[in-house]
Amino acid sequence: MTYNRRLSLLILVDSLIVLSSIYISFWMLFPDTNLFRFDSLLLLSSLSLIIWHHLFAYSYKLYQKAWQYASVGELIGILKAVTFSVAVTGFVQLLVDQDIYIRVLLITWMLHMILIGGSRFSFRLYRDYYRKQKTDKKKTLIVGAGAAGTMVARQLLQNHEADLHPVAFVDDDVKKHKLQILGIPVLGDVKEIETIVQDLDIDNIIIAIPSLGKKEINTIYKECGKTDAKTQIIPMLEDLMLGKVSVNEFRDVEVEDLLGREPVKLDMKSISESITGKTVLVTGAGGSIGSEICRQISNFNPEKLILLGHGENSIYTIEIELRAQYDQSFTILTEIADIQDRDKIFHLMEKYQPDVVYHAAAHKHVPLMERNPEEAVKNNVFGTKNVAEAADTFGVGTFVLVSSDKAVNPTNVMGATKRFAEMVVQTLAQESRTKFVAVRFGNVLGSRGSVIPLFKKQIQAGGPVTVTHPDMTRYFMTIPEASRLVIQAGTLARGGEVFVLDMGEPVKIVDLAKNLITLSGYSIDEIGIRYSGIRPGEKMYEELLNEDEIHKENVFPKIHIGKASLKDENVLGYFLSNFSDMSIDEIRSYLLLVANNKENEIQHLSKTRIPV
Structure with a gap:
């Protein structure tokens, strides 16, 4: 129905309701009296009530409401329009007849409210109870009976095309237990998920607490993992507040959600001061870390952002992505160059005169570098030397080297070359005007060198998932967090530091594999896990500082300065x-x-x- 036809219909219905209300009121109070003895007063009252009703209805936008979604707010609008229109009609009666028929107006007000409200809420009644609904909906358990959980339940109840139907809540707040929200019972706490799923034959579980920390998510997911129900989660609170997604855009739980540590909160002011309006160069800008550094930097509106990389496809990809969002905000430049090409690197550094350089270009694959140590040296050591010395020569303000926890007591070539790269920038930092620093962190989930893509491919192929050793552990962080740490380190730099992130507790690789299998909808027995043995150069566990570097200074929440010795x-x-x-x-x-x-x-x- 078009808007004009809908408006005409509502005005006609309201007019009939107004007339019916006032005539029924007079009749109820004067059943034995000829209503025509009130002909002039009745006609004037009716005309006044109709006119003022439509004026107040328009004022409170009652004709613009989507009544199939009516709630308390719409009811208040009706109450105001009806009350004011009846009050004004009483004033008109006083002017004309020096008297107010109070009882008539009270009954008129009551009938008016009931009939107008009933006519409007009939839209919602029809939507909720009489429209044809899908009969094959999946029974859904909502974890969290707070504001977000209630919004999820309401969305699912209102959307007749949705595949999910909420049948119960669980919440750790005992005050909510045995209560009902939108007609849906709160049956218990998180520890009772397994029992509730079995008793109600639940198909889906939705975790609806956007402010949850990763440890809490992990705890809830472990309870959900005891069932066969599919588990999903609503978006993060940050995304909801920024309007990127809505509360009913459920997604599958990702392994990043289960990483049992909270992300570092950054000093946005200091980062903004170091980047906004500045020229920033990122090497390895097409890689997992480099491209995310570029995304994070873009949020702070630099004057120029130079994307430097060796692979044309990856540089083209990140360039297109950034131009689509920031092309009108600042200048985006791309350079295809090999950091081993010393002349080209010096030429580019002289050409752009960057204020800040983030050096993320490196060979990082441990087994490959173990077999090709000379290439690791050329890229990770000499390449770093070229970029760092060019930065020193042309007066770059800050140079940040992306390093690795594998640089600590290295047992492999890759880690050793990263330690050599740290030594290169530490040496330059002794006399240079440029502030040279390095940043160490652990494995990055989702990066090209991460085990996650490999595990996913193995799961898709039907398994088994190969893990080197049941006791092998690693520190993990997400790509955005790693990139933010690198940027924050640049603001803390004084020269020569090796920054280390407090990465929480290490994670067993086998536990990561198990989580990924269950997140993919399989059981451990279906896919299987095979232990392949430790590869050349690998350690059972990684360290962030060696014994000589243990003395450390906390310079920012969860960020330390390791006293890395200079050879x-x-x-x-x-x-x-x-x-x-x-x-x-x-x-x-x-x-x-x-x-x-x-x-x-x-x-x-x-x-x-x-x-x-």
């Missing part, structure tokens, strides 16, 4: 100068000896294997 510059210089003459085995040996402070072995290797 003798001659040791670092010797390796860089003689690298091209070393064999693969010598490269690997020297990397690990230096990174692990094996001074005697370093001297022996230098004297016996390679001429100084």
